[in-house]
Amino acid sequence: MTGVVTIIDGKEVAASVIEAVKASAEGYTAKTGGKVGLAVVIVGNDPASHAYVGAKGRMAKECGFNSIQHTLPEDTSQQDLLALVNTLNADPSIHGILVQLPLPKHFNSEEIIQSILPEKDVDGLHVVNAGKLATGDLASGLISCTPAGAMLLVRKIHGKDLSGLNALVIGRSNLFGKPMGQLLLNANATVTMAHSRSRDLPGLCRTADILVAAVGRAEMVKADWVKDGATVIDVGINRVPAPEKGEGKTKLVGDVDFAACKDKAAAITPVPGGVGPMTIAMLMANTVIAAHRTAGLEVPVF
Helix, strand or coil, X not given: CCCCCEECCHHHHHHHHHHHHHHHHHHHHHHHXXXXXXXXXXXXXXXXXXXHHHHHHHHHHHCCCEEEEEEECCCCXXXXXXXXXXXXXXXXXXXXXXXXCCCCXXXXXXXXXXXXXXXXXXXXXXXXXXXXXXXXXXXXXXXXXXXXXXXXXXXXXXXXXXXXXXXXXXXXXXXXXXXXXXXXXXXXXXXXXXCCCCCCHHHHHCCCCEEEECCCCCCCECHHHCCCCXXXXXXXXXXXECHHHCCCCEEEECCECHHHHCCCCCEECCCCCCCHHHHHHHHHHHHHHHHHHHHCCCCCCX
16 A cells, blocks of 8 residues: 555543543532542552552542552452442542452452442443443443543544444454444444454455454454555554563564554554553543533533
């Protein structure tokens, strides 16, 4: 394909969302005298989870939120965690509750997630929020952060109305694939959901004007899978060996072979620096939305 590819800068878009969140949080405080409150719960000592939680806490503080972290030992019981969630549910100063996943093996994670009040479920994983999205109610639910962020990147390229465009989502997880499909459908795209059982995945990909990869397989999507001029959104984060950096070194790559596919696509997200930064930005957006709804204020739009 001739023409210059647009590398979609997730950091830049995320930064503009954060600026809007800060302004909304200030507005909330001006009108109510209180702060937007986010509670993050982490169980155990998984280093990656602690890194994520630290980043979320720092961003919440930067946005002017009251950010509270509950760090619980690995051997916390299901009942104790449910009790903490119930306490946070009942606390009017907390507008968003996030339980960092994955939880240690002995937990029933689903029961914990579903115990969070839907209006405080800033991860967008409660069945009520999933159901609202599935029925096209984008006004009163909370949308899962990574698909919401990926959708903002799609809108940067195509605007709000995707009528006449074919979109393909590879991956059908509740966390990303399903809500992403719903968001694209809601924006009038013609949506195909592909997954590990799909036949002729390369053939399906070649029909897509918007190709979203979220399978967790390093550089699976090859250049000859990509339609000329497509928009490619890469949600994968895979750590692979990088011998060129030295022995034992690794690097992050997506589910798309970026180097090869960028010559076919008209727009593509890099990994890192594409969809990743959007996730925390949309978490902050969801929290400020939840606070405004609770107070009966006009809800900010991102």
